[in-house]
Amino acid sequence: xxxxxDLVDQFRGVALQRLDRVEAAWAAVLSSVxxxxxVLIHREIHTLKGESRMVGFSDVNLxxxxxxxxxxxxxxxxxxxxxxFDLAVNMAFRFMAMLVRxxxxxxxxxxxxxxxxxxxEGILAETKxxxxxPQRATGPLLVRRAAPRVSIPMRAYLAPGAVDAFVEYAxxxxxxxDRLRVSWHAVRDxxxxxxxxIGAGQLAKHKSGALALARELGKxxxxxxxxxxxxxxxxxxDAIDAAVLHLVRNAVDHGIEAPDERARVGKPPAGKIRVRCxxxxxxxxxxxxxxxxxxxxxxxxxxxxxxxxxxxxxxxLGERWLDLVCQPGFTTRAExxxxxxxxxxxxxxxxxxxxxxxxxxxxxxxxAGTAWTIRLPLPELTLQGHVFRVAFVPFPxxxxxxxxxxxxPVDGASxxxxxxxxxxxxxxxxxxxxxxxxxxxTVAMLSDRAAATVQARRLVTVAAPSPYEVITLDTVEGLLxxxxxxxx
Amino acid sequence: MVWEPSLAIRDLDFEAAVELGPRALLxxxxxxxxxxxxxxxxxxxxxxxxLRAAGTRDVVVDIRTLxxxxxxxxxxxxxxxALITELPPDERYRxxxxxxxxxPWQRRSLQTLACxxxxxxxxxx
Numbered sequence: 001x002x003x004x005x006d007l008v009d010q011f012r013g014v015a016l017q018r019l020d021r022v023e024a025a026w027a028a029v030l031s032s033v034x035x036x037x038x039v040l041i042h043r044e045i046h047t048l049k050g051e052s053r054m055v056g057f058s059d060v061n062l063x064x065x066x067x068x069x070x071x072x073x074x075x076x077x078x079x080x081x082x083x084x085f086d087l088a089v090n091m092a093f094r095f096m097a098m099l100v101r102x103x104x105x106x107x108x109x110x111x112x113x114x115x116x117x118x119x120x121e122g123i124l125a126e127t128k129x130x131x132x133x134p135q136r137a138t139g140p141l142l143v144r145r146a147a148p149r150v151s152i153p154m155r156a157y158l159a160p161g162a163v164d165a166f167v168e169y170a171x172x173x174x175x176x177x178d179r180l181r182v183s184w185h186a187v188r189d190x191x192x193x194x195x196x197x198i199g200a201g202q203l204a205k206h207k208s209g210a211l212a213l214a215r216e217l218g219k220x221x222x223x224x225x226x227x228x229x230x231x232x233x234x235x236x237x238d239a240i241d242a243a244v245l246h247l248v249r250n251a252v253d254h255g256i257e258a259p260d261e262r263a264r265v266g267k268p269p270a271g272k273i274r275v276r277c278x279x280x281x282x283x284x285x286x287x288x289x290x291x292x293x294x295x296x297x298x299x300x301x302x303x304x305x306x307x308x309x310x311x312x313x314x315x316x317l318g319e320r321w322l323d324l325v326c327q328p329g330f331t332t333r334a335e336x337x338x339x340x341x342x343x344x345x346x347x348x349x350x351x352x353x354x355x356x357x358x359x360x361x362x363x364x365x366x367x368a369g370t371a372w373t374i375r376l377p378l379p380e381l382t383l384q385g386h387v388f389r390v391a392f393v394p395f396p397x398x399x400x401x402x403x404x405x406x407x408x409p410v411d412g413a414s415x416x417x418x419x420x421x422x423x424x425x426x427x428x429x430x431x432x433x434x435x436x437x438x439x440x441x442t443v444a445m446l447s448d449r450a451a452a453t454v455q456a457r458r459l460v461t462v463a464a465p466s467p468y469e470v471i472t473l474d475t476v477e478g479l480l481x482x483x484x485x486x487x488x
Numbered sequence: 489m490v491w492e493p494s495l496a497i498r499d500l501d502f503e504a505a506v507e508l509g510p511r512a513l514l515x516x517x518x519x520x521x522x523x524x525x526x527x528x529x530x531x532x533x534x535x536x537x538x539l540r541a542a543g544t545r546d547v548v549v550d551i552r553t554l555x556x557x558x559x560x561x562x563x564x565x566x567x568x569x570a571l572i573t574e575l576p577p578d579e580r581y582r583x584x585x586x587x588x589x590x591x592p593w594q595r596r597s598l599q600t601l602a603c604x605x606x607x608x609x610x611x612x613x
Contacts (some may be wrong), residue, residue, distance in 0.1 A: 027560070084593060087559040091600050094566045098573070098604060110573065110607035119600040170526060174499040177523045391534035394526035431537035448537050448571065 011055045015100045018044045023093045024475040029079045030086060038079065042071060048096075059099045059113050066120045067092045073127050088123045091116075152235065152355060155191040159462045159469075162187045166460070166470050166477065167424070170395045188470075192459045194234035195381055198284070200227040202237065203275065206244045210273060213252045220259055220270035221252060228278035233379055239352035240277070240286060240374070243360075246349045247288040247372050248273060255292030255370055265367060267291065284378050289371035295364040297321050303330065322362050326350040381458055385480065386436065386451035387473060390419045391429045396478035397445065398456050398471055403436040403483075405451060409444075416443045421486045422467065422479075443483045456480060495535055497527050504528065506535055511546045517553035520561040528561060532568040545581050552588040562597060569604050582608050589613045 022044045025037035049064035070089055074081050081089075095116055102111075150158070165187055169180035207223045214221035232240075256271030263269060277286045301317050304310040304324045310317070317324065324330060328347045350360045358376035385398040386405065397418065409415045415435070419425045434445045445451070456471040458480065465485040471478055495506035502518040514535065520528065539547065551557075572580050585601075587594040595613075602609045 083556075083559060084596065087562055087593075087597055088600070090559045090563050091566060094563065094570070095604065098570060110605045112603040112606045115606075116600065116603040119596065119603065122596070173497065173527050174502075174523060389533060391537045392530045394530040429534060429537060430541045446537075448533060448540070 008055055011051055011057070012100055015048055015051065015060070016097060018048050019093050019097050019100070020474050023090070026089060026093070027475075030081070038075065042068075042075070045071065057099065060096055062113070062117060063092055063096050063099065063120075066117055066124075067096075069124055070120060073124065085123060085127065088120060092120065150190055156463060158187070158191050159460050160466055162191055162460050163462055163466070163468060163470050163479075167479070170477070171424070188460065192470075193379075193381060193457075193461060195457070196232055196234045196237040197229060198227070198232050198237055198240060198277065199229040200225065202241065203227050203244055203277065206248050206275070209245070210248045210252050213249060214256070214271075217253065218258060219252065219256050221256055221273055222270045223248075223273045223275070225275045226277070227275070230279055230284055230378065231381055232284065232376070233356070233381070236284070236356045236358075236376055236379070239356045239358070240284075240376070242352050243286065243349045243372075243374055244275060244288065246346065248275065250346070251288065251290040251292060251370070255290040255294070257293050279378065280375075282378055284376045286374040286376075287371060288374075289369060291369040294366050294368055294370055295321065295325065295362075297364070297366070300324055321364075322360075326360070383456055383458065383480075385454055385456050387454045387456075387478070388434065388445040388447040388451055389449055390425070390445065390447050391431060393419055393424045396473060396476060397424075398454065398473070398478055398480045399436055399443075399445075399483070400456075400480065403438050403443070406435045406437045406442070409435055409437075409442040416441070416483060416486060418443050418445055418481055418483055418486075421483075422481065438484060441484060495531055495538070497524065497531055499524060499527075504531055506531075506538075508538060508542065508544070510544065511548060512539060512544050513548050513550060515550045515553075516557075517551075519555055520557040522558050522560050525558070525561045525564055529564040529567065532564055533571075536568065536571050539581055540575070540579065546584065547581055548584050548586060550586045551594060552586055554588075554594070555591060556593070557597075562601075565601060566604065569601070569609065572608060573605050580608060582610070585609070585611045587611055587613050 022041050025040045025044075028037040029041065045064055045067055049061055049068065052058075052060035052064060067089065070085070070092065074085065074089070098111065099113075162184075165180070165184050169177065169184040172180050203225055207225050210221055210223045251273050252271075256273070257265075257267070259269035262271065272291045273288070274290075275286070275288050277284070279285070297317055300321050301310060301314070304317070305312050305314075307330070309324060309327065309330075310320070326346045326349075330347070353360050353374055353376070356376060358374055360372065360374050362370060362372045364370040384401040386401075386403065388397045388399075390397055399418075417428050420428050429446055431446050431448050432450075434447060434451055436443050436445065436451075454473050456473055456478075458469060459472050459477065460470040462469045464482070466482065467485045467487075468479045468481050471480040495504075495508075497504040499518070502520050502524050503515070504517075505515045507513040507515075512535075535547075538544075569583070572583070585598050587598055589595065598611045602611055
């Protein structure tokens with residue numbers, strides 16, 4: 001059966017993505033111990049082999065099969081392979097990419113598939129099966145590497161310099177390049193965006209923690225966690241994690257009453273705690289609410305007056321209660337326990353949320369419970385854009401999706417050569433010109449290849465009006481250019 | 489021949505130079521380690537642009553003094569070939585490698601490279 005054109009197109013796109021991932025993973029396996037990458041390589045190639053058979057790309061299937069032979073040898077050698085072997089594997093990736101791109105049913109004009117397979121068989125025949133390195137067992141699929149980090153304000157301060165460091169490194173050569181690479185990587189690891197995904201899995205531990213604490217305190221709690229999935233920064237995840245920890249513990253310890261007390265006021269014996277987290281427009285909203293006794297505003301007022309935070313003639317605190325209970329060291333408890341009462345929790349929650357640009361609000365009702373609402377701006381960590389490879393510029397340049405390709409500049413409009421304006425080339429190079437406009441200005445990208453739409457991940461974000469920031473396209477680092485800020 | 493100073497790389501132990509003309513010449517010599525990859529890729533992209541603009545049909549790549557080239561660096565040559573094969577047939581140019589039989593890696597690598605485009609690539613020793 002001949003596969004449909006749609007199916008083939010879909011295969012082509014997925015296969016090229018697989019090959020990109022495999023190529024990056026192969027480099028990672030050779031440069032360091034990376035069991036995750038090793039697993040990924042074998043899995044992806046095997047999947048590609050099956051998919052290619054399904055859509056009738058028998059040539060890709062054949063090269064996959066030979067490549068699997070090569071990869072088996074590499075695995076047996078603990079990935080301690082020589083340059084010839086490395087080259088054969090890399091060329092197999094590229095060869096497959098070329099086969100994937102060719103039109104269905106077209107002749108393999110100029111492509112010598114039997115010759116290529118013969119070359120791989122030659123490498124396999126010459127490669128002795130004796131392992132030269134230790135064979136590694138499959139390791140964990142996720143390895144979290146700790147790296148020192150600096151505060152968010154310090155990152156914002158360092159970011160413009162970091163982007164310049166990237167440009168200098170990428171354009172340097174020889175020993176200078178090696179030196180600058182070390183510097184760039186150190187800065188990148190220190191201030192680059194670290195992504196995290198928040199979901200039910202991250203917060204589930206707080207539910208079991210709440211139930212355990214309730215049992216310890218002789219209370220009954222019915223906890224519900226309704227958590228959506230969102231991409232956030234690692235700092236945001238840390239702040240959310242800390243907030244849920246403190247606010248849920250507070251709800252169990254301070255808010256939810258003991259069963260007999262609840263019975264006296266006509267409530268069911270089990271207190272309810274509900275945690276909701278999800279996207280609301282451009283925000284991530286986290287709500288933690290309980291049906292407990294609520295915050296005693298009288299007790300807060302009394303403590304605030306005693307500490308001199310509120311004048312004694314103030315009768316109603318109004319909205320000020322929230323600010324007071326978030327003061328460092330503020331507590332209405334006479335004694336601190338091992339659970340709470342040191343007046344640290346809410347202070348830490350608010351500080352952590354504010355540090356990542358969020359807000360903390362709350363409403364409480366005497367005898368009816370408290371609801372805490374945290375809103376965090378969702379970071380734009382991933383964006384769609386147009387990627388260009390410009391002659392003499394050793395990294396890709398990306399313009400975000402607000403720039404639209406246009407056939408030619410509007411009559412009389414000045415046109416900016418982006419690479420030249422950024423100082424990435426000394427003179428305007430020849431070649432095909434691609435024009436883009438954002439409605440108010442037109443820019444030119446001189447690139448031999450037509451623009452491709454890509455998904456870029458922001459690595460080092462710089463506040464406006466910086467003309468550029470560092471992004472990654474899979475594993476390749478490049479610049480996201482903001483032409484509207486050139487010259488500012 | 490016109491000397492193109494911008495189409496050149498001079499590193500500690502690697503050198504690349506281009507002479508443009510009806511039959512362009514790209515000389516690569518020394519050791520092309522991974523630090524050379526990006527500059528070499530940029531040079532090849534630039535060379536491709538110049539060759540297209542000039543309508544050149546033949547390029548000689550002289551690697552007789554290229555002692556060593558990493559796989560990642562060699563990949564830039566593969567990517568360059570891919571650029572050529574993506575051109576309309578009447579705009580493609582041929583690439584002739586002049587290799588050194590005394591350097592073992594060149595033989596197999598170039599034979600494999602030629603499999604990508606037998607109609608465009610020839611290897612001379």
